[in-house]
Amino acid sequence: MAQIQERGSTHVYKVNKISKEEVDGMVARCVYEDPPFCSAACPLKLDARAFLQAAAAGSFKKALQLYEKIAPFPLILSAGCEAPCEGKCRLGEIGEGLAIREVERAVARFGEQSRLGGIFRTKKRRTVAVLGSGLFALLLAGELEKKAYPVTVLCEEPDEDAYLRAAAPFLDEEAFRLELKRLRGKDIQFAFSCRPDAALLEQTRQNTDVLCASWELTQRLCPGAVSIPELVFCEEERIVSGPTAGVMEAAFAAKKAALTVDRLVQNLDPRNTRGQEGAVESRLYTDLSEAKERSRVPVGEGYTKEEAVREAGRCIQCHCEECLKSCAYLKHYKKHPGLLAKEIYNNTQIIMGDHQLNKPMNACSLCGQCTVVCPNGFDMARVCHLARQNMVSTDKMPLAPHEFALLDMLFSNNEAFLARPQPGFETCKYVFFPGCQAAAIAPETVKAAYLDLCARLPGGVALMLGCCGAICDWAGRYEMEEQTRDFLDRELSKLGDPIVIAGCPSCKKELESHEGLQIVGVWDLLLEIGLPEGARGLDRPAALHDACGARGDARTQDAIRELARRMGCALTETPFDRDRSPCCGYGGLSAYANREVAGEMTEKCLERSDAPYISYCMACRDRFARQGRESRHILELCYGTDAGSPPDISEKRANRLRLKNELLQQLWLEEPMEKKLTYELLWTDEARRMMDERMILTDDVIAVLEGFRENGEAIEDEDGLLVARRRVGNATFWVKFEPAGEGYRVHRAWSHRMRVEKREG
Amino acid sequence: MAIEKNYYTIDPQGKLKCFKCGVPLIKGKAKFMYLDNGFPVELPVCPVCGFVYVPEELALGKVASVERALEDK
Ligand code: SF4
Ligand code: SF4
Ligand SMILES: [Zn+2]
Numbered sequence: 136m137a138q139i140q141e142r143g144s145t146h147v148y149k150v151n152k153i154s155k156e157e158v159d160g161m162v163a164r165c166v167y168e169d170p171p172f173c174s175a176a177c178p179l180k181l182d183a184r185a186f187l188q189a190a191a192a193g194s195f196k197k198a199l200q201l202y203e204k205i206a207p208f209p210l211i212l213s214a215g216c217e218a219p220c221e222g223k224c225r226l227g228e229i230g231e232g233l234a235i236r237e238v239e240r241a242v243a244r245f246g247e248q249s250r251l252g253g254i255f256r257t258k259k260r261r262t263v264a265v266l267g268s269g270l271f272a273l274l275l276a277g278e279l280e281k282k283a284y285p286v287t288v289l290c291e292e293p294d295e296d297a298y299l300r301a302a303a304p305f306l307d308e309e310a311f312r313l314e315l316k317r318l319r320g321k322d323i324q325f326a327f328s329c330r331p332d333a334a335l336l337e338q339t340r341q342n343t344d345v346l347c348a349s350w351e352l353t354q355r356l357c358p359g360a361v362s363i364p365e366l367v368f369c370e371e372e373r374i375v376s377g378p379t380a381g382v383m384e385a386a387f388a389a390k391k392a393a394l395t396v397d398r399l400v401q402n403l404d405p406r407n408t409r410g411q412e413g414a415v416e417s418r419l420y421t422d423l424s425e426a427k428e429r430s431r432v433p434v435g436e437g438y439t440k441e442e443a444v445r446e447a448g449r450c451i452q453c454h455c456e457e458c459l460k461s462c463a464y465l466k467h468y469k470k471h472p473g474l475l476a477k478e479i480y481n482n483t484q485i486i487m488g489d490h491q492l493n494k495p496m497n498a499c500s501l502c503g504q505c506t507v508v509c510p511n512g513f514d515m516a517r518v519c520h521l522a523r524q525n526m527v528s529t530d531k532m533p534l535a536p537h538e539f540a541l542l543d544m545l546f547s548n549n550e551a552f553l554a555r556p557q558p559g560f561e562t563c564k565y566v567f568f569p570g571c572q573a574a575a576i577a578p579e580t581v582k583a584a585y586l587d588l589c590a591r592l593p594g595g596v597a598l599m600l601g602c603c604g605a606i607c608d609w610a611g612r613y614e615m616e617e618q619t620r621d622f623l624d625r626e627l628s629k630l631g632d633p634i635v636i637a638g639c640p641s642c643k644k645e646l647e648s649h650e651g652l653q654i655v656g657v658w659d660l661l662l663e664i665g666l667p668e669g670a671r672g673l674d675r676p677a678a679l680h681d682a683c684g685a686r687g688d689a690r691t692q693d694a695i696r697e698l699a700r701r702m703g704c705a706l707t708e709t710p711f712d713r714d715r716s717p718c719c720g721y722g723g724l725s726a727y728a729n730r731e732v733a734g735e736m737t738e739k740c741l742e743r744s745d746a747p748y749i750s751y752c753m754a755c756r757d758r759f760a761r762q763g764r765e766s767r768h769i770l771e772l773c774y775g776t777d778a779g780s781p782p783d784i785s786e787k788r789a790n791r792l793r794l795k796n797e798l799l800q801q802l803w804l805e806e807p808m809e810k811k812l813t814y815e816l817l818w819t820d821e822a823r824r825m826m827d828e829r830m831i832l833t834d835d836v837i838a839v840l841e842g843f844r845e846n847g848e849a850i851e852d853e854d855g856l857l858v859a860r861r862r863v864g865n866a867t868f869w870v871k872f873e874p875a876g877e878g879y880r881v882h883r884a885w886s887h888r889m890r891v892e893k894r895e896g
Numbered sequence: 897m898a899i900e901k902n903y904y905t906i907d908p909q910g911k912l913k914c915f916k917c918g919v920p921l922i923k924g925k926a927k928f929m930y931l932d933n934g935f936p937v938e939l940p941v942c943p944v945c946g947f948v949y950v951p952e953e954l955a956l957g958k959v960a961s962v963e964r965a966l967e968d969k
Contacts, residue, residue, distance in 0.1 A: 144932035145969035490968045533967035849915040850940070850949050857915055858949070869950065887955040888963050893946040894925040894936060 137545035139538060141865045141888075142530045150484050151528050153521065158480045164513045165473030166418045171453040173220035173235060175417035178387045179205035179212075183220060183235060183450075190238050190447035195440070198447075199246030202239055206386065207277025208317060209243035210310040211270075211303045215382025219414065225421045225453060230429025234446050237434050241443035244310070248317065258322075259284050261400040264339045267331060267349030268292055271379045273302035273318075274389035275347055280321050282393060284400075287324040289339060294327055295319055331356070340373075345399045347375040347392065365412075366405050367392040375399070387413065420510040421453040458505040458513065461711055463735040464725070465505065465515070468495055472505070476518045483525040490531065496522050497536050498732040501609055501723035502683035507714045519723070523611025535888060536728035537610040538865065539830045543788075547571040547602035548619065551791035554626045557595040558802050562631025564594025567657070568646070570639030571602040572721075572753035573770075575787035577778035578794035580770050581638070584657065585798075587667045587774065588636065592660070597630040599623075600795055603642035609724045620649060627652070636660055638770065639752055640691055641684030641722070658694040658751065661773060669775040672704030673767065678744035679706045680759070681716035682752035689713070695751050695769055702772055709743040716740075721754035737762050757781050785826070785833040812837070815878030822881045831868060831884045838863050839870040840879060856882060867891070903928075904958055905938040912949060914942035921949060928959065931966050 169175075173183040182201055189198035199209065206212035216236055224232030261284065265276045268290045279286045292298040299315050306314060329335055336356050340346050353360050353369060353376040360369040362377035367388050369376055375392045379385040391412060398405040432438065432446040459466050468475055475495065482492035499519040506514045526532035534541075551574070556563045567588055569581045581600075588596045604619035623646075627633065634653045637643035646654050661667075679699065685691040692713050699706055711717055717740050720726050720733030737758045741748070747765035749772070750756050759766035760781045771778060782790060796807035816837070826836070843849055843859035850858050852871075860869045867890070871883040905923070912921040924941030926948045927934055940949040950959065 142931060145966055146932060488969070489965075493968045535963065535967050847916045848945070848947055850921060850942070850947060851913040851915045853911045860950075867950070869952070869955065871952075883952060885952045885955045887950060887959045889928045889930040889959055891926055891928050891939070891948050891950055893941055893948055894927040 137542060137549055138864045139534060139541055139545070141534050142532070147530050148486050149529055150486055150531075151525055153480050153483060153525060157521070158477060161480075161514065161518055162473045162477045164509070164511045165471065165476070166420060166455050166511060167471045167473055169417045169419040169455075170415070171419060172223040172225055172417050172421075173233070173453075175415045175419075176219040176223040177205075178219070178383070178413040179390060181205045181220070184452055184454075186242075187233070187235070187238065187447045187450040188452060190242055190443060191450060193440075193444050195242050195246035198242045199248065202242055202246075203281075205390075206243075207274060207281055207321075208303075208314050209239070209246075210306060210314050211274075212382060212386055213239040213243045214303075214305060214310065216386075217381070217383045225423060226426055226429070226449065226451065229423055229426060231431045233449055234431050234434060234438075237438050238443045238447050241438040241440060244313070244437075245440050245443075248320070256283050259400075261344040262287070262342075263345045263347060263396055263400075264289060264343040265347045265349075266290075266336065266339060267352035268298055268301045269349045269351060270302045270382065270385040271377075271388055271392075272347075272349040273299070274386055275375075275392050276323050277321065278389045278393035279347075279396060280323050282397070284396070285324070286322075287326060287343065289326040289329045289331070289335065291329060291331060292327060295325065298325070298327075345375060345396050346373065347396065350376050350378045352376075365391065365409075366395045368395045368405055418511070419453055420455040420457065421451070422457065423451070426451050455510070457508045457510060458515075461508050461715065461717060461739075462505055462515075463717065463739040464495075464499050464732050467498070467732050467735055472513060472515065476513075476515060479518055479522050483522050483529075483531075490526075493526075493533060493536075494729060495519075496526075497723075497728035498725055499723055500683065500718035500720065500725040500733075500736060502718035503686050504683065504711075504715065504717055507686065516723070520609075520611065524613055525611075527611045527613065532611060534865065537612075537724055539784075540606050540724050540727045541610060541612065541615070542864070544571070544602040544604075544606040544619075546788060547574075547600075547791065548622065551600060551788070551795055553598060553600040553795045553798065554630060555799075555803055556597045556630055557589050560595035560597075562595070563597040563633045565592055565636050566597040566599050566627065566630055566633040567636045568599050568601075568603070568638060568642055569657075570637070570642040570753065571600075571606075571791070572757065573638050573768075574600050574791045574794050576753045576757050576782060576790070577768060577771060577776065578790045580768065580774055580776040580778060581794060582798065583774040583776055584638065584770055588657075588660070591664050591667075595633075596636070597633055598798070599626065599630070600791070601626075603639075603645040605641050605645040606724065608645060609722070624649060639684065640682045640688065641752060641754075643691070644684050644688075656691050656694060658691065658698055658769065662694055662697055666698070666701055666773060670702050670773045671775060672699060672702035672772055673747055673749070676705040676707045676746050677749045677767075678709045678746045679712070680709075680719070680740060680748050680750040680755055681713050682750060682755060683716060683718040683722050684752055686714050686716070691751075698769055698773065699749060704749065704772070706749075707744055707746050711743060719750075719752070719755040719758040721752075721758055726758070733758075783823070783827040784830060788832065788834070812878075815876055816840075817875055817878065817880040819880065819882050822883055826884050829885060831886055835863055835868045835886070836870050836881055836884055839868050840872070862890070901936065902938050903935045904954070906940060906951065906954065907938075908940035908949070912940050914945060914947055916947070917942055917944040919944055921947075924948070928962075930963060931969075933966055935962070 186201045218236040221232045263284045264287045357372045362369050367377035379388045395405040428449040432442045479492050479496045501516040503516045607615035638657045720736035726733040748759045751769045756768040799805040799807045839861040842861040858871045866886045868886045872879045872881045907923045908921040910920050921940035926939045
């Protein structure tokens with residue numbers, strides 16, 4: 136029996152590098168974390184999405200907290216802001232952009248201020264003084280207070296009232312009253328009625344760590360001072376100050392100035408590490424189809440609370456989740472896909488320790504759907520495939536998740552492999568390659584198709600039963616893939632290098648990687664030579680599920696539809712069809728590596744329709760049927776066969792062997808080498824169920840019992856049942872059984888991969 | 897006497913018998929090995945032929961979880 140070498144040790148301390156450009160390039164494709172267009176346009180970076188969400192929920196207090204992050208004086212900012220966000224709102228493309236500023240005004244007016252004022256916060260040690268009055272000075276003092284600096288304002292005005300009026304004469308009475316209250320609540324020290332002269336300037340400079348001033352005062356006291364606009368800083372005079380015009384500009388300048396103060400107190404160059412300031416471009420993608428209200432709530436005299444709630448409710452919360460909507464795998468891990476990709480890349484670069492991302496790396500079905508639905512062509516399949524190959528290359532890849540599938544492939548290409556020219560031919564024009572799953576799941580259909588092709592195609596049709604190698608490709612085992620390719624090429628050349636008639640889109644795709652191979656889909660040929668007699672569609676409307684192996688292959692997708700039409704199938708429309716079709720959960724070996732996620736993938740496929748499913752990949756057919764859905768492969772309909780209820784893992788092997796042996800006998804008149812058991816084997820239902828669940832084959836159980844028959848080693852438990860064991864490949868299998876008649880009745884079976892042995896002492 | 901750390905202990909308490917040797921299994925010293933890592937344990941062992949028994953619960957529980965953890969190293 137075929138075996139695969141388990142990796143020798145967990146103590147492998149090397150990695151093979153993945154190029155940084157590869158990683159960065161892929162991660163950057165995902166715009167999940169790009170800001171929404173409104174926030175991107177806001178130089179102050181309001182988290183507009185969260186703000187509007189809170190407002191829409193009627194939670195004005197929370198909305199106000201978010202707004203206060205950018206506006207120490209919300210009524211001042213909302214009164215004078217030019218609202219660049221509104222012009223960028225995506226709703227503007229299908230109706231009217233959201234009236235964000237009006238909502239801000241309402242929130243500023245009606246929102247309850249949170250009581251936890253500045254006094255409860257730990258203050259910073261370094262002190263800052265702000266000289267003079269006006270809008271910039273006021274807003275800067277507010278920003279600094281927010282950052283918990285001990286701030287002192289020195290001004291000519293006699294009190295707060297006058298100070299605020301000098302800064303914001305445009306406020307109406309109510310707004311003024313509210314902002315005055317807010318100003319008084321802030322932890323700002325005032326020195327009123329100061330005479331702003333050079334002496335005050337020098338004295339303040341002595342007493343504080345950083346000196347700020349209104350631009351008017353700076354110019355008066357330091358004529359010729361030059362302010363650097365990005366820093367709002369007069370470097371020579373070491374005064375944080377600069378000219379501004381309008382509320383928006385003053386607010387932005389105050390923000391930049393506060394950052395300059397941060398750098399100065401740390402004795403750093405204020406030019407460094409400032410991050411991205413001001414408005415930015417966003418690449419976010421938004422699906423506008425879900426927008427409901429297209430027109431603004433009329434503004435009139437300013438929104439009432441209710442009107443603001445309604446207008447905020449129009450926000451569609453721009454988010455790119457295109458791939459999460461369609462891919463059950465990405466949805467399962469529910470995080471920023473670009474970040475997930477980065478983590479999976481990083482996982483391959485761990486020299487020592489746990490590879491926590493192995494599971495997600497192996498759960499992706501490599502189906503390529505994300506690349507089609509993502510507006511930027513994000514390609515998770517590539518990420519996971521490269522990562523798997525990388526782990527294989529350093530011998531860090533666990534074998535366990537994929538071993539069953541790999542052994543199954545070896546079985547297909549050894550015991551169950553068959554390559555013969557059509558009887559009466561030495562070499563053939565064609566070779567039918569139905570694929571390993573077709574032989575495993577629908578052997579009768581394969582036989583019928585082969586006989587039909589032999590009868591109707593000129594030049595001879597050879598048969599090749601085996602696996603195309605997709606399985607080792609999916610597992611990242613590139614050396615095995617290479618070997619499989621060579622093996623198949625050799626066998627094909629023995630048959631006279633015929634044109635391959637692929638019965639499975641994944642085989643077709645895999646075989647296309649062979650050099651100089653001519654391949655057609657069996658569906659294309661059937662269209663050409665006409666349907667066989669007896670071909671009949673379902674008599675009820677059915678949903679067509681496109682195979683992920685046929686993604687990007689419109690010709691195949693069309694051919695299947697045409698076949699279905701000719702058979703009289705009524706196909707219902709399903710969302711996510713053709714190139715956007717999800718994977719059934721078999722692809723990429725998801726079903727072996729992560730049953731849970733694979734199950735969610737199957738569900739995702741089935742949720743599209745209640746109708747019976749027609750597919751053209753046998754694995755899809757099988758997984759849908761296992762889920763209890765009426766499920767047929769297009770070839771079953773073409774040949775009037777019905778593969779019936781899905782086989783378990785052992786039956787899948789038995790089917791392949793039986794098909795091979797039957798054909799050898801009937802067509803090639805060869806006597807197959809069949810192993811016949813010399814004793815009877817009975818099973819309890821529970822034993823069969825648990826074997827399928829635990830991926831234990833009938834052959835594994837037989838191996839254990841053969842061993843027992845040779846050496847008599849077993850233990851007897853309390854109930855008088857026997858338990859024998861045997862190491863087969865990389866696992867030890869245990870079988871609980873009892874002698875019954877001429878043989879045995881199997882009760883239970885389990886396995887583990889660890890070796891166990893007696894220890895002396 | 898040196899105290900040895902055992903990762904797992906099962907005492908058969910006379911309930912299991914070696915089919916070949918016809919004697920009860922006893923609690924004996926054994927070792928699990930996987931991917932170059934070893935764990936001393938105490939399991940039901942035949943005192944005559946040395947058959948080491950791994951019960952179903954152990955295989956599917958502790959053993960499986962240690963396997964998973966080691967595989968991701
Ligand atoms: S579709 Fe997915 S991967 Fe593409 S940008 Fe959107 S969130 Fe990122
Ligand atoms: S399962 Fe398919 S759609 Fe989902 S991430 Fe993997 S390749 Fe993309
Ligand atoms: Zn014994």
